[in-house]
Amino acid sequence: MTDTLGVVGGMIVEVLGEDGAPDEPITRETSFASDLELESIEFVALAEKLQGHYGDRVDFVTWLSGKELDELVALKVGDLVEYIDRCLSETSTA
Secondary structure, three states: OOOHHHHHHHHHHHHHHHHHOOOOOOOOOOEOOOOOOOOHHHHHHHHHHHHHHHHHHOOHHHHHHOOOHHHHHHOEHHHHHHHHHHHHHHHHHO
């Protein structure tokens, strides 16, 4: 199985660019809002990268759209990693 956290972390760094990337390593506990300060346009760019990498196996946009505002504010990288891993395990057993 691939290192989903590494893949997602790399995509986040690509989206934020060298100047916007955090000084600390991206972990499962890294918050999209407070630690990374990802803006909506950056979420769109991340969704495009996820789509390009995982294809239809991971529907990031639908997953995100099902979240309430307080859930979005509290969203951590680990939440996304868990969602991706769950999607990948479901498609590999289907």
